[in-house]
Amino acid sequence: SKPSIEAVTIQQSFIPQGDTYNYFFNNSSQKSYHLATDHNLRLRFGDALANSIRASIQGMLSKSNVRMDYVKALFSQSPEAEVTRDSLITNSNLANSALNRMLENRKSRLKVASITASADAQFAVRGRDDVFGFNSSFFASNRHYTSNNDYKLFIAAEPSQITDKENRAPNSNVNAVGSAYYDLNFNNHLSMTARYRIYHSHSNSTNDWYVADHMPQTVSMAEEVMRQLDPVNSYHTRSSSTDQHPSLLLKYYYTRKFENQDDGYFYMHASASPIFRNSNLIYTGFNDFNLKKNFVLPNADVLVQFTSHRNYHYLDLKYRLNTYDPSLLNMVDLTLTSDPLNHHKGNPDLKCSTTHHFEANYRADGLSRERGMWISAQLMYEFTRNASASAKFYDRTTGINTITPINVNGNGFASARSDLNIPLTHDRALTFGTTAYYRYSRNADVITESGMETPVKSIVNTQSTWNILSLEYTFGRHRIKASGEMNYSHLSSARMNIQNMDIFEYSYGINGMATLPLNFQISSDIFMHSNRGYNDNSMNINSLVWNASLGKSIAKGKVILKL
Secondary structure, three states: OEEEEEEEEEEEEOOOOOOEEEEEEEEEEEEEEEEEEEEEEEEEOOOOOOOEEEEEEEEEEEEEEEEEEEEEEEEOOOOOOOOOHHHHHOOOHHHHOOOEEEEEEEEEEEEEEEEEEEEEEEEEOOOOOOEEEEEEEEEEEEEEEEEEEEEEEEEOOOOOEEEEEEEEEEEEEEEEEEEEEEEEEOOOOEEEEEEEEEEEEEEEEEEEEEEEEOOOOOHHHHOOOOOEEOOOOOEEEEEEEEEEEEEEEEEEEEEEEEOOEEEEEEEEEEEEOOEEEEEEEEEEEOOOEEEEEEEEEOOEEEEEEEEEOOOOEEEEEEEEEEEEOOOHHHHOOOEEOOOOOEEEEOOOOOOOEEEEEEEEEEEEEEEEOOOOEEEEEEEEEEEEEOEEEEEEEEEOOOOEEEEEEEEEOOEEEEEEEEEEEEEOOOOOOEEEEEEEEEEEEEEEEEEEEOOOOOOEEEEEEEEEEEEEEEEEEEEOOEEEEEEEEEEEEEEEEOOOOOOOEEEEEEEEEEEEEEEEHHHEEEEEEEEEEEEEOOOOHHHOOEEEEEEEEEEEEEOOOOEEEEO
């Protein structure tokens, strides 16, 4: 069981003709159990270490019951009065000024049973350093989800709705994978691995909604109410996918010598692994669809590493290419309204998205070897073509969104980070540490609203910095550390109605640990956490958090008891 959790979310949306403000209160509690079993077998035979067979099987059974109480409200302008959960439940002036408001009670049940089996075998080639092998795995699961949703929906200028809904969503899934590979070693420096992998998946899913309008007020009336199937939002899907996945990996390794000793190495690998995917979706519902798509998904990976043991320098350069296909369910050309405030509309024209990732890492441990000083640095850059995003159509009279998955360009980020550790004393008892991080990200989506003729592409630029300073002192089996952290974010956009935002989040405090006689340990930390710069003053708060624990190790340190 998990304790009751209360979450409060305050969201400001930048709409072209005027921002909206969404308040979301959620209370949830959960009871669950989980049972798992895992069995493994490995056999080795022959003289070569590579000759082995491995088999495993895992089983899992889980059940959970979750209860959630939601209170949501959307305003066309920032409320002047403080917005609380209670103020939205009652018919107060604040609640009645909302564009829409929903009070929902949801009880959900989830049962999952699954089994996984795998078998691997590899063999050494007699007279060579080559290895060939086989891999196979099988996965099957059965998932049954049901939920009962009772909600009251209030939309401006429309009659209120009282609805009792039930969602039944059973799902079964089967996956099978088989692959074969051959490791070819040309010499001590150069090797190549060729692999062919085939993957097949099949699933059956049902998503049925049963609705009874005018929720009964008494138990006797409830016995007479029959929920009826909502044909527009109920559907059954049968999907299958087959992947053919050839790959080729080339490795080069070279060890440098200095005075007849290893003085570092140079390592490089490059791989190309395209996926040829054949996907099929049969959709049965208010309208029937049969989608068949063939995708070619290029993937590649390059890594270059260089180390110098004598000077304690480490450098690696990485490049990664990944291609992702769209979900066929998102390509079904229909609109689902099971969420009364957020409708989902499919897009048959979705394309594959491609992400390019570049990374460089450097670390130097030899700046002052006798004092243990080190520094590290990292650079990253990533951009995505045809990224998955959302096009939102906003109805200003009702506050209802219609969301459509789309492809957009312009998404990416770049970041830089540096860490420095400096012992201030020869015995390294007193240490100073610092971290500096900077990130620039660019996020794009598309938005339009009632009364607008053309959609607006919205691009938000975010610049973030993260800085940490710490001073740690260790004496004997005790230590104490003082640290401070500052996070700053600047959000901007070229759109005229979006105001720049400057958000500050910082914390500072002390933590420590002391070892007592009889293997007792006491540890504590006290920190002040502060937020500044949010438009809603309820988020610009200070929080003082103090933790403490008492522990004792027994069984030669293998077991620790802690209070």
